[in-house]
């Protein structure tokens with residue numbers, strides 16, 4: 458029976474069940490032959506300072522990098538410095554030998570399955586049943602997530618969650634690469650260092666989309682489907698990060714062999730095989746996700762002390778620009794990145810090897826949500842991977858509210874006038 462005919466028969470068989478009644482027909486699974494594959498695009502080794510800041514974005518079709526050699530193309534943003542880029546900045550995983558790459562792939566498959574049968578092998582990874590349950594990483598949920606992901610997300614985020622689906626090169630900002638385990642929009646306290654988002658944060662992103670970007674809202678999906686998509690994103694992220702960890706940490710360039718990446722054992726007391734190393738990284742990654750679910754990980758949002766709005770906005774501006782000096786002599790120097798309130802902000806390289814531009818506040822677009830509390834989260838804990846740092850450790854909660862009040866008034870000329878804010 459050829460496949461078109463099979464689909465036709467299935468379609469007819471589904472008719473009496475109604476359009477949504479036939480899960481099989483509307484959400485076909487991946488073919489069992491599809492593989493996540495083993496990583497071939499370059500790994501950003503250190504927060505890149507590859508390109509000078511630039512006024513123009515990357516041209517459509519250029520980023521994200523698919524292969525290391527992309528940097529030598531004339532329209533690539535890193536082109537001017539391409540010859541200076543070495544393994545400490547960008548690592549080419551194609552320099553890992555064929556047998557080592559096969560071993561990485563085989564162990565990842567043993568722990569994480571395939572797109573048709575995604576799993577988190579809790580037993581092999583030594584992960585507790587409670588953590589699996591809290592993170593909703595059971596086989597059934599992952600299987601549902603994979604079928605929905607295949608239809609709704611794959612063309613942007615790619616089969617392994619590499620942010621390199623067929624659409625990815627044509628939208629800016631580019632779809633998230635889940636494999637670095639870095640996510641931008643979280644309500645998790647990150648003033649002491651980067652942490653993962655909670656499930657609720659991812660659910661918000663998938664349900665409502667990210668304003669001003671190509672990331673759509675999936676409001677029409679059922680709650681159960683949204684939950685399964687979040688589980689599947691977490692699955693891809695844990696898998697991709699374990700792969701990145703081993704490639705980044707346990708291989709070193711051999712200068713005598715033209716920079717071929719050799720497997721090296723750095724810690725004699727630790728695990729000494731590729732599968733054991735991957736298993737250790739994966740277990741760590743799962744536990745980091747679990748930690749972000751704890752209620753104690755959430756940002757504590759101090760209640761806004763309602764005082765004179767005009768005064769609050771004035772203090773916000775003082776913090777933002779340092780001019781005139783804030784009453785407590787504080788400055789947050791937001792203008793150092795958000796030049797001219799973002800109107801002249803330059804594009805910079807981000808942690809994914811793509812470009813990002815500090816927000817232009819006169820446009821009133823807030824990717825992570827424009828409720829005051831969303832803006833509070835961003836200022837308190839920064840935007841991971843983008844270079845926007847966390848201010849929760851240096852500013853008082855009321856300072857953060859002053860900044861929220863200031864930046865949210867900027868898009869509206871009339872309101873700026875009535876609040877006495879001059880930005881020209």
Ligand code: HEC
Pocket residue numbers: 606609610611612613614624628629630631632633639640641642643654659662663667670671672673675686687690824
């Ligand atoms: C048309 C392309 C497109 C499609 C389809 C798409 N996304 Fe995205 N997604 C994006 C872009 C672009 C971003 C990054 C925006 C940014 O960097 O600000 C993103 C970011 C994300 C993020 C990261 C948010 C963060 O905090 O860093 C998650 C999670 C995500 N998408 C999940 C999904 C899921 C799940 C689906 C399918 C249900 C999906 N996306 C479909 C384009 C897409």
Ligand code: HEC
Pocket residue numbers: 641777789790791792793794795813814815816822823824825826832835836840843844845846848860864
């Ligand atoms: C080191 C550079 C840097 C500094 C300093 C900085 N930002 Fe940002 N900020 C960024 C970048 C880059 C983005 C864009 C991130 C993105 O869209 O992915 C951003 C985005 C934002 C956003 C938009 C969030 C959203 O949901 O789209 C807000 C709000 C913001 N910054 C506020 C501030 C405030 C207030 C300060 C000072 C306390 C500040 N930033 C200091 C780099 C910076």
